[in-house]
Amino acid sequence: MIAGAVTIVVGLFMIASGKTGITGWFNWFGSLPLDMKIEKENFRLHFPLGSSILISILLSLIVYFFNKFIR
Structure with a gap:
């Protein structure tokens, strides 16, 4: 349950940054x-x-x- 909650929070953070997917602040990832x-x-x-x-x-x-x- 904790891992799911963390995944949701990270996903919402990425969406809130104005980008979908792994872009924006996470462009170094990958x-x-x-x-x-x-x-x-x-x-x-x-x-x-x-x-x-x-x-x-x-x-x-x-x-x-x-x-x-x-x-």
């Missing part, structure tokens, strides 16, 4: 060093490895501190 983009004539691949690692680290820290202060 273009980190390990994010791969392959574009050809009839093919487009976007593999956000660096962004996924960043999200994983941030969520791990949030869960760690949440568990540390709740127990």
Whole structure:
């Protein structure tokens, strides 16, 4: 439930910034060093490895501190 609430808040924040999708203040997201983009004539691949690692680290820290202060 907490993850859902956080997702909704982040989505509302992005919409409130006047942009839809990951643009505006978050234009750096998706273009980190390990994010791969392959574009050809009839093919487009976007593999956000660096962004996924960043999200994983941030969520791990949030869960760690949440568990540390709740127990």
